[in-house]
Amino acid sequence: MLISLTMIACSAASSVADTPLHKWVDMAVGMGSVGFENVAADDAGDAAFARRLYLDLTGMIPSAEQARRFLADRSTDKRARLIDQLLTSPQYARRMQYEFDTMLMERRPDKHIKSDEWRNYLRQSFAQNKPWDQLVSEMLTADGTDEKTRPAARFLLDREMKTDTMTRDLGRIFLGRDLQCAQCHDHPNIEGYLQRHYHGLAAFLNRSYLFTDPKSKQTSIGEKAEGAVKFTSVFTSESDETAPRLLDLPPIEDPPAAEEPYTVKPDKKVRSVPVYSRRLQLAAAMTDPANVAFRRNIANRLWALMMGRGIVEPLDMWHAENPPLRPALLDLLADTLADHDYDIRYLLRELALTKTYQQSSQYNGDAEDSDAAHFAVSMLKPLSPEQLAWSMMQATSLTETTLKDLKAKHLAAGTEDAEKQIDDPLWQEETLHNALKAHVDTFAGLFGVVGIQTSRFDASADQALFVRNGAALQSWIASGSGQLTSRLNMLQPPDLIDEFYFSVFSRPPAIGEIHFVTQFLEQQPDDRESAIRKLVWAALSSAEFRFNH
């Protein structure tokens, strides 16, 4: 173990080895060591792997056909090929849009920037595989005056330019540190969360303000040329002041005051622009290689996205008392990601290739729950509201039937190139998304949490009532043409059961399951169609469906 960690440290620094990252990751997790192998789970198997990967990279379960095709593929590199295929699909960009929107905006309502524009900006960014440092720079630099870059300004503008809100969220979301308590005093329980960290971050932003154009009513970010950040501890009454600085990095001192400090002087009617902007120093300081917290934070978050739990958990609670479970692993991921120009697709690909990602969520022997925390067993990941909505629509074939209708409509409209367009994956994804978006919003409203996101799972009675009795799900389960229920109704066991399992659970049924479902269908007194509806409902509301496992 010691040897492998030293090797990891070397490789991260110099990238000498040809060994790909995913192999180093497995070693850093503990694979190969006797203690770890004793509790480690088996490989998940192809079907479980495919379901997991489709959910993680495209945001929904595979269709029955996709699941079958993957299982039937006999080539040895099929997992790697599926990873590559999904990472370049339009669904990948959508999935990342959902995840990063939730991470960055935490399901806040729209304020100054239309969320559709912001989400489109995110999706385009992930479709281009924009490096993370570039994406963050854009968000921290845009001031909302240029229509082209305006959506990127949502992170700051929709926090109303409130210094405390922006400071806390910059710390939490980009540095993995919730410095809120350090606003008023050095943290009492946590060594290393200091008041100057909070105020150093605040100093980048406290001169900036929300400007509303009196004529157009459009909001943007204005900035003053003066305003120092002073702070006093409520405990010790010691005072200090700070120039902008990131955690323990040196403060960024203002240049000598210019004779005329403004490009545009402050006035009620105009957005003031200083010659020297403190806010515009933030992006460079944040993404500077010296700011280790920035790369560790995103590496930890991407790891959590794939593995269900951060190496530091909670994701915004990095401090000496809550260290990473595997410090070397996190540094390896962070440094390699930075070396690869913050290529998110690269890191997700390597993570998906690890044995750690591909292991089963079932324990071996009598391993305890806690082992999952150490990545020896795959964790259950609750589906996000968006994943749940899309997966239910996928399982009941609503996606397929809707797309079929949309294609027919598009052809009937007789647009030029329509025939070519309807086979374009991007056209398909966007058209289908627009058609079914309202359903996704309903799920987001009911299953989503507004505010600070946690990895914890929670379920409430109103969610269960929605699944039990809500009109949406009932109509999806109904036997409309081409929908799952009517398709199943035309089949007989065992084909019926096979189709059912592939459609909902993305896997073939076990022998015992064929038996148990056949028995259920035989015992139902009423007509077969309503028995099938019960079967579909029970599967959609089951734990196996609710979690990514």
Next chain:
Amino acid sequence: MRRNQGCNPLEHEMARRRFLTSTVAGAAGIGLVDTHAQADQLKHQQKRILQVFLQGGVSQLESWDPKPGTVHGGPFQAIPTSVPGIHISELLPNIAQRMHLLSIVRSINIKINDHEQGRQFMEKGRRVGQFPYVGAVASKYLATPNSNLPGYVHVSSRGLSDVAGGAAFLGAKHGQLKLEGIKPPGNLSAPAGIDAVADASRDKLRLQFNQRFADRRSKAMTEAYDASYDQAAGLMERRAMFEGTASKKDLERYGTHDFGRYCLLARTLLENGAACVKVTHHGYDSHAENFNFHLEQLGEFDRPFCMLLDDLETRGMLESTLVVIYSEFGRTPKVNVRYGRDHWGTAWSIALGGCGIQPGAVIGSTNETGTEVADREVDASHLFHTYLQAVGLDSTAEHDLPGRSIPIGDPATESIQELLV
């Protein structure tokens, strides 16, 4: 040691938990057993809690701690009550006649002037960290077995965000079911074409799927998921309770406005076995026109609340129901330029009564002008201990959580002993 940190997040808890596991671990086993036995006993006795939350921060000077004729006293008078020697604001005439059923704590200093942080402290009895609300604790330890209702129900006209319904580590089952006024929860009826038999058979099938999936898998999340379906089923069985319209006589007594109807629903919920019902009366954040606001708000609050109190008493439920009227903080003695009073956690009051509470008592006092606590200073952690001990729960014990050692109340403080019967 106990300083105003004005903070709420997790890291305190984490640092603290580490401390606790190293020091209290030895006692954990005993604590668990005790709590468990206690829960069974309590369930038998069916104790419960009614919380009336005056959202925004009711003014102590216009309610429980009037100071007429003093510099900050405001225009309202103090009136005598059914308990000789206790005076409360003239804005609460009906409560004044029932003061012998209630007691007042006049010496609260939570050192917090923020709505959200104050509310969290008042609910959790802890300044920081993710701890369960009073209602979630009640749901876990007081809910009757086989109760068809979620243990903790909150009736409110609008949403306040309560992470995990205030359940924290007690699990979603004990989180609050939030009712939007008297509107029944959505999706309460089975879909057309699915009768009770069909519903039961599809639900049985769901459980069979779950049983297969549970094999050698982590239980924590799947159990929480299952619990949500149990609660949904319980609510469906009790649909009639939400659909039942209030009688004309009840409406005459309680009033036909929202808060009156909420109090009626609270009565029904308590009678049907809810362990904790919280009713929120919104609109006390009177930064401007404090006096007009309180005249109006307390006018709406006073009578329906008293009708509910009367009904609990005449139905013999008051001795097993703890009643608490509280806010997230009080209001500044100093009246601002807009005739408002601002946020004030420094010296304010709550009222409580019923199960386990010495009636007709006043605990603590503020100074002559109400600017400071003069005597018997307490904060929300003391109140938290007091509420739970009033319903017979040992708040100094550990939570009934296998493998974890978490004291129910803040181990650094204790209950207000002289208030308990």
